[in-house]
Amino acid sequence: MAKHLLRATPDLLEHMSGVSAQGYRAGNLVFLQGQTGLTLDLDLVAAGDPAGQTTQALENIKTLMELAGGTLADVVKIVVYVTDHAHRKHVYPVIDEYFGQRKPCSTGLVVSGLALPELVVEIDAYGVIDD
Numbered sequence: 001m002a003k004h005l006l007r008a009t010p011d012l013l014e015h016m017s018g019v020s021a022q023g024y025r026a027g028n029l030v031f032l033q034g035q036t037g038l039t040l041d042l043d044l045v046a047a048g049d050p051a052g053q054t055t056q057a058l059e060n061i062k063t064l065m066e067l068a069g070g071t072l073a074d075v076v077k078i079v080v081y082v083t084d085h086a087h088r089k090h091v092y093p094v095i096d097e098y099f100g101q102r103k104p105c106s107t108g109l110v111v112s113g114l115a116l117p118e119l120v121v122e123i124d125a126y127g128v129i130d131d
Helices: 050-067 085-099
Strands: 003-006 023-026 029-035 075-082 105-110 121-128
Touching: 029 050, 050 075, 050 085, 050 121, 075 085, 085 105
Parallel strands: 075 105
Antiparallel strands: 003 023, 023 029, 029 121, 075 121
Protein backbone atom coordinates (compact mmCIF):
# COMPACT_ATOMS: atom_id res chain seq x y z
CA MET A 1 0.00 0.00 0.00
CA ALA A 2 1.52 3.30 -1.08
CA LYS A 3 1.80 6.17 1.42
CA HIS A 4 1.27 9.74 0.26
CA LEU A 5 2.62 12.59 2.38
CA LEU A 6 0.14 15.39 3.08
CA ARG A 7 1.23 18.90 3.98
CA ALA A 8 -0.36 22.30 3.56
CA THR A 9 2.69 24.31 2.54
CA PRO A 10 5.96 23.24 0.87
CA ASP A 11 8.12 24.75 3.63
CA LEU A 12 6.07 23.52 6.60
CA LEU A 13 8.55 20.88 7.69
CA GLU A 14 11.42 23.39 7.94
CA HIS A 15 9.64 25.03 10.88
CA MET A 16 8.77 21.89 12.82
CA SER A 17 11.87 20.30 14.25
CA GLY A 18 11.42 16.57 14.76
CA VAL A 19 8.05 16.41 13.00
CA SER A 20 8.02 14.45 9.77
CA ALA A 21 4.56 15.18 8.35
CA GLN A 22 1.19 16.85 8.83
CA GLY A 23 -0.39 13.61 7.71
CA TYR A 24 -0.35 10.61 5.44
CA ARG A 25 -2.81 8.89 3.20
CA ALA A 26 -2.18 5.15 2.95
CA GLY A 27 -4.67 3.53 0.58
CA ASN A 28 -8.04 4.78 1.77
CA LEU A 29 -6.79 5.57 5.31
CA VAL A 30 -5.79 9.08 6.46
CA PHE A 31 -3.68 9.75 9.55
CA LEU A 32 -3.27 13.37 10.62
CA GLN A 33 -0.86 14.96 13.05
CA GLY A 34 -2.56 16.56 16.05
CA GLN A 35 -3.97 19.95 15.09
CA THR A 36 -4.09 22.94 17.44
CA GLY A 37 -4.60 26.68 17.49
CA LEU A 38 -1.73 27.03 15.02
CA THR A 39 -2.55 27.59 11.38
CA LEU A 40 -0.89 25.29 8.86
CA ASP A 41 1.58 28.17 8.35
CA LEU A 42 2.29 28.01 12.12
CA ASP A 43 0.66 31.29 13.13
CA LEU A 44 -0.91 31.18 16.60
CA VAL A 45 -4.68 31.81 16.65
CA ALA A 46 -6.73 32.55 19.77
CA ALA A 47 -4.04 32.09 22.43
CA GLY A 48 -5.62 30.51 25.49
CA ASP A 49 -9.11 30.39 23.89
CA PRO A 50 -10.41 26.81 23.69
CA ALA A 51 -13.27 27.53 21.25
CA GLY A 52 -11.06 29.59 18.92
CA GLN A 53 -8.31 26.97 18.95
CA THR A 54 -10.83 24.19 18.31
CA THR A 55 -12.11 26.12 15.30
CA GLN A 56 -8.56 26.50 13.96
CA ALA A 57 -7.74 22.83 14.58
CA LEU A 58 -10.88 21.75 12.71
CA GLU A 59 -10.16 24.12 9.82
CA ASN A 60 -6.70 22.52 9.57
CA ILE A 61 -8.22 19.04 9.65
CA LYS A 62 -10.71 20.06 6.95
CA THR A 63 -7.88 21.37 4.74
CA LEU A 64 -5.70 18.30 5.25
CA MET A 65 -8.61 15.94 4.57
CA GLU A 66 -9.27 17.83 1.33
CA LEU A 67 -5.58 17.48 0.40
CA ALA A 68 -6.04 13.74 0.94
CA GLY A 69 -9.03 13.74 -1.41
CA GLY A 70 -11.71 13.61 1.27
CA THR A 71 -13.87 15.80 3.48
CA LEU A 72 -14.73 16.09 7.16
CA ALA A 73 -17.43 13.48 6.50
CA ASP A 74 -14.58 10.96 6.01
CA VAL A 75 -13.19 11.50 9.53
CA VAL A 76 -14.05 8.40 11.58
CA LYS A 77 -12.12 9.00 14.83
CA ILE A 78 -10.82 12.01 16.74
CA VAL A 79 -8.83 12.29 19.95
CA VAL A 80 -9.35 15.59 21.75
CA TYR A 81 -6.75 16.81 24.24
CA VAL A 82 -7.54 19.77 26.52
CA THR A 83 -5.38 21.30 29.21
CA ASP A 84 -8.28 21.94 31.60
CA HIS A 85 -11.47 19.96 32.16
CA ALA A 86 -13.43 23.24 32.04
CA HIS A 87 -12.42 23.70 28.38
CA ARG A 88 -14.65 20.79 27.32
CA LYS A 89 -17.80 22.95 27.48
CA HIS A 90 -16.22 25.31 24.92
CA VAL A 91 -14.64 22.65 22.68
CA TYR A 92 -17.43 20.15 22.04
CA PRO A 93 -20.03 22.62 20.74
CA VAL A 94 -17.52 23.68 18.06
CA ILE A 95 -16.89 20.03 17.17
CA ASP A 96 -20.68 19.56 16.91
CA GLU A 97 -20.90 22.53 14.51
CA TYR A 98 -18.25 21.08 12.19
CA PHE A 99 -19.44 17.47 12.14
CA GLY A 100 -23.19 17.94 12.50
CA GLN A 101 -25.25 14.77 12.88
CA ARG A 102 -22.47 12.46 11.66
CA LYS A 103 -19.88 12.78 14.40
CA PRO A 104 -16.77 10.61 14.45
CA CYS A 105 -15.89 8.33 17.34
CA SER A 106 -14.18 10.45 19.97
CA THR A 107 -11.81 10.07 22.90
CA GLY A 108 -11.28 13.02 25.21
CA LEU A 109 -8.27 13.50 27.46
CA VAL A 110 -7.25 16.17 29.94
CA VAL A 111 -3.48 16.69 29.81
CA SER A 112 -1.04 18.82 31.80
CA GLY A 113 0.22 20.69 28.75
CA LEU A 114 0.72 20.78 24.99
CA ALA A 115 3.71 21.73 22.79
CA LEU A 116 3.40 25.47 23.51
CA PRO A 117 2.03 27.04 26.71
CA GLU A 118 -0.51 29.12 24.70
CA LEU A 119 -2.10 25.97 23.27
CA VAL A 120 -5.06 24.58 25.20
CA VAL A 121 -6.62 22.17 22.64
CA GLU A 122 -5.20 19.56 20.27
CA ILE A 123 -7.18 17.22 18.02
CA ASP A 124 -5.89 14.08 16.31
CA ALA A 125 -7.98 12.87 13.37
CA TYR A 126 -8.18 9.62 11.43
CA GLY A 127 -10.14 9.20 8.22
CA VAL A 128 -11.34 6.58 5.76
CA ILE A 129 -11.96 7.80 2.23
CA ASP A 130 -14.21 5.59 0.11
CA ASP A 131 -12.99 5.23 -3.46
